[in-house]
Amino acid sequence: MTFPYELLIGLRYTRAKRRNHFISFISLISMLGIGLGVAALIVVLSVMNGFQKELRTRILGVASHIQITGVGGDLADWPQVAAEASRHPEVRAAAPFIQSQAMFAVDNGVRGALVRGIRPDLEEGVADFAGHMQSGKLEDLKPGEFGVILGAELARALRVLVGDKVTLIAPQGTVTPAGLVPRLKSFKVVGIFEVGMFEYDNGLALINLEDAQKLYRMDDRVSGVRLKLDDLFQAPRVAREIARMLTADTYIYDWTKSHANFFRAVQIEKNMMFIILSLIVAVAAFNLVSTLVMAVTDKQADIAILRTLGARPRSIMAVFVIQGAVVGFIGLGLGIIGGVALALNIDVVVPAIERLFGIHFLSREVYYISELPSELQWSDVWGVTAISFVLALLATLYPSWRAARVNPAEALRYE
Numbered sequence: 001m002t003f004p005y006e007l008l009i010g011l012r013y014t015r016a017k018r019r020n021h022f023i024s025f026i027s028l029i030s031m032l033g034i035g036l037g038v039a040a041l042i043v044v045l046s047v048m049n050g051f052q053k054e055l056r057t058r059i060l061g062v063a064s065h066i067q068i069t070g071v072g073g074d075l076a077d078w079p080q081v082a083a084e085a086s087r088h089p090e091v092r093a094a095a096p097f098i099q100s101q102a103m104f105a106v107d108n109g110v111r112g113a114l115v116r117g118i119r120p121d122l123e124e125g126v127a128d129f130a131g132h133m134q135s136g137k138l139e140d141l142k143p144g145e146f147g148v149i150l151g152a153e154l155a156r157a158l159r160v161l162v163g164d165k166v167t168l169i170a171p172q173g174t175v176t177p178a179g180l181v182p183r184l185k186s187f188k189v190v191g192i193f194e195v196g197m198f199e200y201d202n203g204l205a206l207i208n209l210e211d212a213q214k215l216y217r218m219d220d221r222v223s224g225v226r227l228k229l230d231d232l233f234q235a236p237r238v239a240r241e242i243a244r245m246l247t248a249d250t251y252i253y254d255w256t257k258s259h260a261n262f263f264r265a266v267q268i269e270k271n272m273m274f275i276i277l278s279l280i281v282a283v284a285a286f287n288l289v290s291t292l293v294m295a296v297t298d299k300q301a302d303i304a305i306l307r308t309l310g311a312r313p314r315s316i317m318a319v320f321v322i323q324g325a326v327v328g329f330i331g332l333g334l335g336i337i338g339g340v341a342l343a344l345n346i347d348v349v350v351p352a353i354e355r356l357f358g359i360h361f362l363s364r365e366v367y368y369i370s371e372l373p374s375e376l377q378w379s380d381v382w383g384v385t386a387i388s389f390v391l392a393l394l395a396t397l398y399p400s401w402r403a404a405r406v407n408p409a410e411a412l413r414y415e
Contacts, residue, residue: 004318027291031331033284038335038388039342041277045380046343048270050373055266056232059259061128062200064226065235066242067258071249074221081250082225085242090230093125096222098212103169104150104205106158113154113205115168117212117222126228129193129206135162136191143210148187152194153202164189170215185215224250278387284331285391288324292399296320296406303406313404320400321393328392336385346374 068081075081075096082094098117103110120138124130129138134152141147148166150158160166170183187207194201213219229238235254243252256263296303303316342349350372353359 026287026294027327030284030287030291031327031334033287034281034328034331034388034392035334035338037277037281037284038332038384039339041274041281041384041388042336042339042376042381043343043346043374044273044277045270045384046374046376047346047372048266048273049375049377049380052263052266052270053375054373055262058195058197059262060232060255061132062195062197062204063255063259064126065229065232065255066227066239067224067253068227068242068246069224069251069253070221071251073223074218075224075248075250076221077248078222078225081246081248084246085225085227088238088242088245090234090238091227091242092230093122093228095119095122095126095226096209097123097224097226098209098216098218099223100212100216101171102205103171104154104158105167105169106160106164109158111154111157113151113203115205115207115212117207117209117216119209126226129195132193132195134192134194138191138206140190141206141208141211143208145208146185146187146211147190147208149191149193149206150189151201151204152192153198154205155189155192157202160189162189162191168215172216183215281384281388282391285328285388286395288327288392288395289399291327292320292324292396293402295323296399296403299403303403307406316406317400317404320403321396324396324399325393328389328395332385332388332392335388336381339384340376340381343374343376346372 066085068085069075078096082096085091086094096119098115100115101112102115103112118138118141120141123138129149133149136149138149141149148168150160150166155161158166166187166189168185168187170185172183191206193206207215209222213221227242229235232255236256239252239254243250246252306316306319307313
């Protein structure tokens, strides 16, 4: 098989020994710079994907994929609504809930919280509290016993443990001859959970659905129905389809709307990190410009000889484009291998660095995610590869164009 001579000469220039060793050094630096930039970009995108996944897992471990609520704030015939929604093939489970604000008082301490009335037998289908219970279990919320499960931060603020009593102050008051008196009810702490999200650990309390109906005087009504889907990423589409299936007047929210700020913030940070680190790759890629400019100066005699032998300007240009592309391709390959290896083993590498230097990147006292998560997505790898290779090719155009414009007579005048 015969190859174009431009390819053979370009490859030879890449590996040939140069009279000017500084050019070889700059070429090596360009290659390593591209590799380091690509590896950093892959690792950072993988870590951002890991944070996004961890955040989504923790939020949806407590929240629901889809929430159906009544127009007036309560839902009268929730079993029918749950049955109609469950007929959708992608709905895995449904559970009723009552949600309202309340104050918890213990001795001189008072804390506000969101009270959620649940049915323990159905709640496990739509939320993952069982995996986050520090003590007790959902089944301890028995109707009529007025038990409560508190978030870990809320329990810590109230200074209560399992078995202690707390007083729940409902915002709906009772009219008496003395005026409006808030309703008070004593609850026994039967469990404590910690999901790792301050919003829930510090401000959520679970009680039995029947106890909540009595406390808030809702009879057989509930606030709404929560749904869990087979694929959480299909929640917006499924919510629209369920809305057409329901006969009652309801509001439907999916998790992308109810927690949009969290996920939008993470996505914006990921996009900004991608742009910033792409600039690092661009700087490394455009180091090839100086490398190839010096290479063209070093090889002017060779270029002149090729021109006198009949080489066309575009062939000379192709030689140096190939030379720069090979340098960029090698650096890109090193970056992909290093970045993928580090992203897949970041759970081993980061703890080793922390032990070596005696530091902790994500302190448990400050951050609820104390370990650096990572999720490698090959779509990110291919995107980084394409952008980096295009930048490397663009960096070769100007020096190659300069090489094609070398005048053979001028180059050989002093040879």
